[in-house]
Amino acid sequence: MTQSAPHREYTDRVATGSLPYQSCDGCLSAVFPPRVICPFCGATDLSWRESAGLGTVYSASVIAPRDAEPYSVVLVDLDERFRIMSTVVDLPARDVRIGMRVRAGVDPDGPTGPRVVFTPEEREAAS
Amino acid sequence: MTLPDLRGSTAIVGVAESDLGEVGPDRYAIELAAQAAGAALAEAGLTTRDVDGLFCAIAGRGMAPLDVAEYLGIRPRYTDGTMVGGSSFISHLHHAALAITTGACDVALITYGSTARSDSGHGRLAMGPPELPSYEAAYRPRPPITGYALAAARHMHRYGTTRTHLAEVAVAARQWAALNPKAFARDPLTVEDVLAARMVSSPLSTLDCCLVTDGGGAVVVTSAERARDLPRPPVYLLGAGEAHWHRAISQMPDLTVTAATESSARAYRMAGIGPRDVNLVQLYDAFTINTILFLEDLGFCAKGEGGDFVSGGRIAPGGDLPVNTNGGGLSYCHPGMYGIFPLIEATRQIRGEAGDRQQPGVTIALAHGNGGQLSSQVTAVLGGGDSL
Ligand SMILES: [Zn+2]
DSSP states (O other): OOOSSHHHHHHHHHHTTOOEEEEETTTOOEEOSOOSSOTTTOOOOEEEEEOOOEEEEEEEEEEOOTTSOOEEEEEEEETTTEEEEEOBOSSOGGGOOTTOEEEEEEETTOBTBSEEEEEESOSSOOO | OOOOOOTTTEEEEEEEEOSOBOOOTTOOHHHHHHHHHHHHHHHTTOOGGGOOEEEEOBTTBTTHHHHHHHHHTOOOSEEEOOOBTBTHHHHHHHHHHHHHHTTSOSEEEEEEEEOHHHHTTTTOOOOOOOSSOOSSGGGOOOTTHHHHHHHHHHHHHHHOOOHHHHHHHHHHHHHHHTTOTTOSOOSOOOHHHHHHSOEEETTEEGGGBOOOOBEEEEEEEEEHHHHTTSSSOOEEEEEEEEEEOOSSGGGOSOTTOOTHHHHHHHHHHHHTOOGGGOSEEEEOOSBHHHHHHHHHHTTSSOTTOHHHHTOTTTTSTTSSSOBOTTOHHHHTOOSSOOTHHHHHHHHHHHHTOOGGGOOTTOOEEEEEEEETTTTEEEEEEEEOGGGO
């Protein structure tokens, strides 16, 4: 069913430790970020799902502020076929590689509240 | 209903820049837009009294057309404030041609100004509340550079593009800027300089990024018929095309393929030409990766071959394909949004007025604009009298 406040629903679910996304009841596409209408078919019935959290780094950039530790900004393609911007933690930013398998978790202390982050799923990075 | 045949039906009759570079804290974007407008109209042999169509976008001014019309004393009967980032002004040219061809206006003024450089450090960069919830801000990307960095990283991964390829783009732009007295950065630059520059958002360093300058520009457009009675040689709009597929970089389907593939196909089809007919290219080089992506997507080389294509001085002075002969956003000027300047330089090259950087026999030039984070893409094909 259509959510009247999809962003609030998303942040509430992230706060409980999950990576939520929507699935279109019409065309079965994964939909992210959350919406009130499917961008693939226009249907307005979208159901919430929880991602299993496994994905692959699609692209990565490292930002090295002058006065803080370098951090990665990545795009992750989740196995459920949606993409999210995030960061890889528990690994030096410069070691993050495109193609690497990663697993989602929730960082409760993100700059704007709880946020989804990723950790390496395998120590040996895939190519 | 079919669209009117735009090919050759309208022409650019006046172009001008305002003061560029750094104008100081006491001047405002709207003044630069107005200064450029006055100069472009004077060149066209027209005045503000002749303008009945107004096209403008200014960052941070939601009602820019109202501001500019009041300031210039224009009472337009047709107004377009389309704001799709830096490509807006080439979009405005397309829209102006549609408006003129359908009789909605006779003389269109496209104008832009920015004090992006002087604003930094003077507390004038007020940011409004976000229009949408952001699903990116929590990861602290540096907008807009990180979006382009992610595209560059993916292009390097997928096609073996290197930082040296990117550096070749910056070096070519600087070599062109050395020939342009109005360019902001004219001192010599080497590939080694670019590779050694401080990394901002890998794989892009400070020298892979466009300048931050002040500046404005204006373009005057009217019907081909009226253009022939005006002082400067008309520069005809032969084709135009627009496309956009996403806003946030995380929503771009394939970071190595931009909507320029679609915008350029539309522009070429309308113009009845292909990339081999183009003598010169002016494209929006906000970052070095842009030039590589757009040369591929505009059809000048195959997907993935852009890095090799820009190497060996091919797009630099003396190369096979002149690209960004004014020095581009990388070395000439980049006042917040750059999209009006490709039109100005293409017009001057077609008229033969580009001074030391003038290319011989420019009949057809392509101007390409980019907006957002590789989001909005707009292509225009321009030609001199011989192209009709
Ligand atoms: Zn659907």
